[in-house]
Amino acid sequence: MAKRTLGELYGDHLKAVCALADKALAAGGYDGLITCSGRQVYYYLDDSTYPFRPNPRYRYWLPDATPDCFVVYRPGRRPMLVFNQPDDYWFLPPEAPEGYWVAHFDVKVVRSPAELGKLAGKARWAVLGEPAPATEGLGDHDPPAVTGPLDYARAVKSPYEVECMALATAAGVRAHRAAEAAFRSGASEYEVHLAYCRAAGAREEELPYNNIIAFDRHAAVLHYQVLDRARPAGVRSFLIDAGAQHAGYACDITRTYAAEDGEFLDLIRSVDSVQQKLADRVRPGVDYRDIHLEAHRSLAGVLVRHGIVRGSAEAAVESGVTSVFFPHGIGHLLGLMVHDAAGFAAGPDGGTRAKPAGHPYLRLTRDLEPGFAVTIEPGIYFIDSLLEAARADARGRAIDWKRVEALRPHGGIRIEDNVVAQDG
Ligand code: GLY
Ligand code: MN
Ligand code: MN
Numbered sequence: 001m002a003k004r005t006l007g008e009l010y011g012d013h014l015k016a017v018c019a020l021a022d023k024a025l026a027a028g029g030y031d032g033l034i035t036c037s038g039r040q041v042y043y044y045l046d047d048s049t050y051p052f053r054p055n056p057r058y059r060y061w062l063p064d065a066t067p068d069c070f071v072v073y074r075p076g077r078r079p080m081l082v083f084n085q086p087d088d089y090w091f092l093p094p095e096a097p098e099g100y101w102v103a104h105f106d107v108k109v110v111r112s113p114a115e116l117g118k119l120a121g122k123a124r125w126a127v128l129g130e131p132a133p134a135t136e137g138l139g140d141h142d143p144p145a146v147t148g149p150l151d152y153a154r155a156v157k158s159p160y161e162v163e164c165m166a167l168a169t170a171a172g173v174r175a176h177r178a179a180e181a182a183f184r185s186g187a188s189e190y191e192v193h194l195a196y197c198r199a200a201g202a203r204e205e206e207l208p209y210n211n212i213i214a215f216d217r218h219a220a221v222l223h224y225q226v227l228d229r230a231r232p233a234g235v236r237s238f239l240i241d242a243g244a245q246h247a248g249y250a251c252d253i254t255r256t257y258a259a260e261d262g263e264f265l266d267l268i269r270s271v272d273s274v275q276q277k278l279a280d281r282v283r284p285g286v287d288y289r290d291i292h293l294e295a296h297r298s299l300a301g302v303l304v305r306h307g308i309v310r311g312s313a314e315a316a317v318e319s320g321v322t323s324v325f326f327p328h329g330i331g332h333l334l335g336l337m338v339h340d341a342a343g344f345a346a347g348p349d350g351g352t353r354a355k356p357a358g359h360p361y362l363r364l365t366r367d368l369e370p371g372f373a374v375t376i377e378p379g380i381y382f383i384d385s386l387l388e389a390a391r392a393d394a395r396g397r398a399i400d401w402k403r404v405e406a407l408r409p410h411g412g413i414r415i416e417d418n419v420v421a422q423d424g
Contacts, residue, residue, distance in 0.1 A: 006163055007100030013160035014079075014104050017061055020153050021146075022075040025126065027349075028145030032074035034120060034138060035060075036129025040067050051205035054248065056336035057128045057147070060154060062101050063164075063247035066094045068113040068134070071105075072120050081105040082120075084113050149348035151341035155333050156371035162420055164249035165335070165373060168208075169418060171244035172251040175200035179213070180257060183238045188231040189213045192240070200244045208250035209338045212241035219256065219411025220383045222328060235259055237410040243338065250338050252375050254416035264410045267306055271380055274298040275415040278330065279376045282419040288364045288374065289356050292330040295378050296322045302380065308403045320358065321398050324390045327383065329362035331375035334418055339363055340373075368421040376419055381412030 021033050037058045040049040054065045061071045061079065068084040085093050096109060108119055113134035125139030126146040135141070157165065178199030182192045192213050197204060204211075214224040215232065219239035241254040258265035277298065281291050300313035300322045308325070309316045316322050333340035343364040344352045353365040364374060382404060390396050 009160035010101050013158040024146045024149040030126040031123035032125055034125050034127045035071045037069040039132055055129050059248035059336050070116050078106050081107045082116050083109050085109050087111055148350055152345045152348040156369055157373045164246045167246035168244045168249050169251040171200050172253050179240050190227040190229045193227050196242055208243040208245050214239045217411045220381050248336050251418055252334055252338050254414045256413040268413050270302040271413045272415050275378050279419050282421050284368055284370045284421050286368045292362050295330040299326050307400055309398055311398050321395050324386045325380045331377050332363035334373045334375050372421040375416055377416030379414035382408040
């Protein structure tokens, strides 16, 4: 069978979103839904704006990323797109919408978002988006009866969404390869960042999150944000956590490299093999919390095998020693947000699924379903503050401090891929 085009897949995606909205609106007692793209926000005391990031709930409906636009939907009718195209000569007004998705909408081009009220008319509206003058008095903002089921459903990606994420991944992979080449040819963190953006074809603000480009000890800072302009002499290691987007859908990829052969490269290979094994556990019906706990057991094995931790792997998990070296969750939902919505939801109508005791940073506690897109990102880090805290208590006795000192200058390792749960 011929591969279906993105446009064909999108038609089915939109139908499914409408069906979800129909159900949520009926349950919440609303006549219709207005979903706002969001507004440009100005820096304090300044007349320039923060980079614009559309409301992810708007992007669920369409790939557009224009501020002050609205999807107006009433069950049984074609969705209306109120598209703001101001008459402006300070900023270039957006082009009228174009592309595979436009024919699915009744498009109304307006010169001001204030025209929304007249076009939408009076009804019991649920309004998704930050309060703004254009939506004032139109209806209830972000009612949980509507946001709950829509956010919950977003964990399951439609074939359209999976294809968008695959396109984002292709750009991310291309850029990761360029970044590695830049690192190997002597670039600084900042220069690696530029090589990444160029290869991804993205301005910084078009990336799904700030690039983490960390040499040596910087890799021990989980969300390291500084891009050093100078490359230090004798760089040992390089961790890059960087993504790309397509139509608002993100990829979130991490790789770690050693400058030379040796113990650190061996440790990278061990984490990589754990990562591959855990990625294979992403199947429908699996409780994601179990993958996180398995990551601790597997990483404990790596720590013991590499002589970093003494005693048994079981004891290292039991005593919390693994959390010294792996202090974050094994991953999260991924989609229109990098850490996507409703990771802890017990169901579409609310409730929370608890994190396992002692694991406060896990971001996903749901059972995987077909179409769930998640990351799998185990790591081993040498973080001074966590190591010193462990040295001061009983955990310190299980750690081989000589081995830690040898590896500490490399900062840490994380390896991250994106996986869609599928039967079979
Ligand atoms: N890039 C952020 C994360 O991996 O969660
Ligand atoms: Mn991630
Ligand atoms: Mn990441």
